[in-house]
Amino acid sequence: MDVVLTEIFTWRGNEVRWSRRGSGPAVVFCHGTPWSSALWEPIADALSAEFTVHLWDMPGYGTSTMADGQDVSLGTQGELLAALLAEWDLEAPHVVAHDYGGVVALRAHLLHGARYRSLALVDAVALAPWGTEFLRLVRDNVDVFTRIPAAIHEGLVRQYVRGAGARPLAPAEEEMLVRPWLSDAGQAALYRQMAQADERFTDEVEPRYPEIDLPVTVVWGGADPWLPVEQGRRLAALIPGAQLHVVEGVGHLIQLEAPATLTAILQRWLLAGR
Secondary structure (H helix, E strand, O other), rough: OOOOOEEEEEEEEEEEHHHHHHHEEEEEEEOOOOHHHHHHHHHHHHHOOOOOOEEEEEOOOOOOOOOOOOOOOOOOHHHHHHHHHHHHOOOOOOEEEEHHHHHHHHHHHHHHHOOOOHHHHEEOOOOOOOOOHHHHHHOOOHHHHHHHHHHHHHHHHHHHHOOOOOOOOOOHHHHHHHHHHHHHHHHHHHHHHHOOOOOOOOOOOOOHHHOOOOOOOEEOOOOOOOHHHHHHHHHHHHHHOOOEEEEEEOOOHHHOHHHHHHHHHHHHHHOOOO
């Protein structure tokens, strides 16, 4: 389930790791938190027979730069996505975005001029309120969490990740999700991005969702413990013409909990918009 991001885009002092494979219309996958592009790897691989798939790690995540004093806010990530699409010379790709990736993609489109052929929002951070109790606790005490012993940190990360799904994670799945955060740099990076989480980044663009003029599908886990399915319904209702797919019994990690179902939904959606 590992993904090797062989390419580097240098942006504002950050090395943004990315990879591209396949052939056909371009599809860009955006991950969320506390994940990386590895969460999308099997689905991107399945779609690469018919599409040119692009995976990337946001700064502060996965294999991209993790550094003290780094701006990893959702505002900055939205600017970066627009710059990355320009670097790739993608005029109007399909975009598939999960969790934080949702507001990153929405901000890139609505505020920074990124053009998409279509947009799929999967259990996406897009409407307030969002953020777990743990995230809020970290945001209010970030200096404490940055200094806790590594063993305690690892236990917290594992429990946090386990809480995202509606079923237990397989050991290999859990390792893939927690591994980037277990080094000293990873520990600091995790709490840094939590400290910079702010609902103003969704509040700034929410009033503009009715302006979106492109095909949008919203996919949601019906048992998502982090972002209740009512948010998915609200989001779909705000975007003109948006479709809604609710996958019952599935939590926030739909890529792992129902990969075949999600792949089928995305494949039908993307093929219809070729």
